[in-house]
Amino acid sequence: MVRRDPHRVAARIVRDAGGSVVGRTRMQKITYLAQLAGFPAEFRFDYRHYGPFSEELATGLDIASALGELTEEVRVSDWGGTYSIYRLPREQPPADPRRAAFLQKAKEIGAIELELAATAAFLFAEEGIGRDKPGNPWHETRARKPQKAAEGRLEAAATAYADLRCLSTPKPLPELPPP
Secondary structure: OOOOOHHHHHHHHHHHOOOEEEOHHHHHHHHHHHHHOOOOOOOOOEEEOOEEEOHHHHHHHHHHHHHOOOEEEEEEOOOOOEEEEEEOOOOOOOOOHHHHHHHHHHHOOOHHHHHHHHHHHHHHHOOOEOOOEOOOHHHHHHHHOHHHHOOOHHHHHHHHHHHHHOOOOOOOOOOOOOO
16 A cells, blocks of 8 residues: 655655765665565565655655755765755654664665665565565575675675674564575
8 A cells, every 4th residue: 555645654754864965765665664564665676776755755845845845966876876854844853763773774775785785675576586485585586686796795794694683673574595
């Protein structure tokens, strides 16, 4: 079930993440992982090139920015691409301290490691790899993202995911097999 006001939900996620989130991809991944851990958001996620992606969340962010519920600052990265910084226009306390702790911890994970962790979790929880289907979601993540998974980043992603699993959540993140 998708909420009727995705822009308000998106703004609340930014609020609970400490009032700002750097990057559209980061916003997608922290939201997916928070939902997987049982925190409310109710966005539908599909697998895309960068892992779990919700069109409703992307639209919600655009609407929240247009309505002034969030500000979006678009910057040019060192390599020439762009990224967004979402901020609340005014400081607001989080509504759920457990969700705030989870989102704030998740948003501190490196962008590539966060993408790898969310991808492995999605492959396990949504596609059943390592759960209902043979395979290991970390190995499948490495196969789908070989350049990003290199240089110890996949192992760092697994460690970051394990750290998230230690947080108090409505339901535990799925236990994934080791990479």
